[in-house]
Amino acid sequence: MKNRISSAFFLVILLLLGALGAMYYVKAEWTPPTLSLTPEQTTASTRTVFTITAADKDSALRSLHVVATQGTNSIDIMNTTLPAGTRELREEFSLPKAGLRNEALTLTITVKDTSWHRLGRGNRAQIVRQLDIDSKPPVISVLSGQHNVNHGGTGLVVYSTNEELATSGVRLGDHFFPGYPYQPGKFLCFFALPFNVDPKAVTPILVASDLAGNESTVGFNFRPLMKKFRHDDINISDNFLQSKMGQFADLYPDATSPIDIFLKVNSELRAKNVASLIQLGKDTVPQKLWDDTFIRLPNSAPMAAFADNRTYKYDGKAVDNQTHLGVDLASLAASPVPAGNTGRIILAEFMGIYGNVVVIDHGFGLQSLYSHLSEIHVQKGDMIQRGQVLGKTGATGMAGGDHLHFGMLVSGIEVQPIEWWDPQWIDHNITSKLE
Template identity: 40%
Template sequence: MARGKSRLWLIILILLLVLAGGGVFYLWPHLEGAPPEISLDKPVTHLGKSQQVFVKVSDSGRGLAWVKVSLVQKERKGVVLNQTFDAPGAPMAALKLAVNPLEMGMRQGPATLVVEARDRSWRNWFRGNQASKEFQVTVDTTPPRLASLSQIIRMNRGGTGLAVYTVDEDQAIHGVRVGDNLFAGWSPWPQRPKTKLCYFAYSDQTPQGANIDLWAQDKAGNKAVLPLNVRLKWKKFRSDVITLNDRFMNKVAARFASLIPSDRQTPLAKFLWVNQDLRKANNARIRAAAQPAQGFQLWEKGLARPLGAPRAGFGDRRTYVLNKEVVSRSVHLGVDLAHTERSPVKAVARGIVRFAGDMGIYGQAVILSHGQGVATLYGHMSQLNVKQGDEVKSGQTVGLSGMTGLALGDHLHFSVLVGGVYVNPTEWWDPHWIKDNILLRFSEAGMPLPTPPAGN
């Protein structure tokens, strides 16, 4: 009898242990202790009028139960989002939030973006694991203020303009916009950091009547635009007809044989690939190489005129004719200057070598950056004397003239770029143009000509 009783107790004990084990097995995942993880998809430092903030909250355990996002500024507090998640909870929430600090009664200045989250764990008496993260931001809903210090800016189609202006916010980006082209501005005067300058161009490709504005954008995304007072002279470009023949096209095909795709088989197809596809690719590479700029100005009195008798001019509209039919068109984006064969090609101003090597239709070429977005290109050379990264003095020989690339005789192809846009080089070596369009801009703004840093 006693034995039977103790066996019963043993069975009850085993049953209880099994139940407890099962309970632990069932309960354990519900009691996980990993809190939700909070992050911002893109760092947010400033909040403008209406800022998109991307918040990511995830929970690897039981899933999210609740997420709250608020903006806090001293005694002010605004709720951006307060969301609960139904069972079984969400493993992840990617929240695209529109934060409008003004509607929430926030003032300009520092604020804290607070993200709080809870998961569906049964820990903490069923309240779940809690996480919270704070992000320090600056509320700034006022656009930067722009003021032009320039009077009437006269410029030519295909030419360069200079604007001198002020921007009242330190960290804003700014410059000039001409149609679709955006030009970056610079602060070359350490003693007057709010005073800026921007070299810009009215590209020969820009249609008539494009808007020309100063623009600025601050860290919070607030934008300002101010029309510039520009009188544009609508310059007409020369037209040129080039008659093609097999001898010329075969010569081009032979010179670029290693580059021409194999599906271009006729002499004309090969020529068209060089004149159109390769030209386009080369110009894109040149624009990219010419664009990174240092904020200080390395040239002093405009750009020197390279030696040589003028041949083709800037903006020439070229029509290519084969058997009395127009087969191709191009625009000549520089000036051609012919001197004696293999004559020294000199840097037109102090500059930094951004490119030295083979540039397709421009042959052996050098690109120099002269600061504030102004750059020069030297093409068709037979020899290069500099390499990328070199700093060259004004008048230093960068190479020898030649006929590499798409050139029939020994000459220098010379281009000037402003903010990556080709401009008419003749303006830059004309002292009258420099006086009326560059020096006048500085004197009417009451600013000295920016001085280049000491060096060679």
């Protein structure tokens, strides 16, 4: 009888141990969390913002530890026990301004999960990175001289720095125009003085950040040249609405009449198209693809100027106000449209108010735009030569008649096109600085 009890007790113990073993096997999964640290640079400063991302699909995350070490000196930057059930995390941090010397350090990031693996200590993911500390901002030297910039026009600044840069460019109000390496040790930046910016209220500043995130700013010799822009009244006819608004009706199904569609297209869609051009301004190459003056549509007459302010009237009442950007040029219907200069096609499609449009990148953020085309003879990715026909004039989009809307853009911001037709302006403001 005693032997039977002992055997039963032993069997119970074995079953309990088996259950505990099975539970441990389930809870003690061995897959460590995923862990990453960005940016993946080896030089940093106290301005550098690092981002940690971690995740675990099998167990919850338990803790995060970030420590910086220099010799025998260690500083905890983060040491956190995570909330129960945390499966993903994203944390930002910078190096402390106090306690670290201006010399190399070791940065260690450790994340643990709640697995029972390693006797309950969990799985561990770790990143160890050696960093050089750089707290000195770059030194900027402006190489170009006077910068006389027309209101609504283009400027160019050439500069050098004493070290490799992560980013640089001109900051003007809410706008930032990126700079690009031009020659060994030299950079250039095309920037705009937008038509809707008060030249008396803003001053362009040259900005440069090095690989460690240190930033320098410096002013440069800048003189805005004031310009007066025209004002026009545009009467909207029912014939125009009937012929044009059908192509936009599906975008605004709640609009109850053609004039309602027009008002949405002229404001909302216009704003979206302008935003798309600004985004497209990033699709550029760091080299000069163009040469000489830009070609104007041959045998054409100007119909509307850059930055014309327009009041739109319907039934004798003002219903909207917008600014026309670019220059409208009228010739014979379906006239061949030459590329203003050599470049790379980055857009060739229908786009809202512009209708059929082609955009050419000429490098360093400089681009040209051709819209309302009846035909497009190029496609995205093509290289095109100065004077090569890219399409034919038309009345697509919001055009009231056959013409070409020609525009010039700097980092996506439309600027005064007539400057780029003027060899004297190009020589004084662009070529002389590049040479």
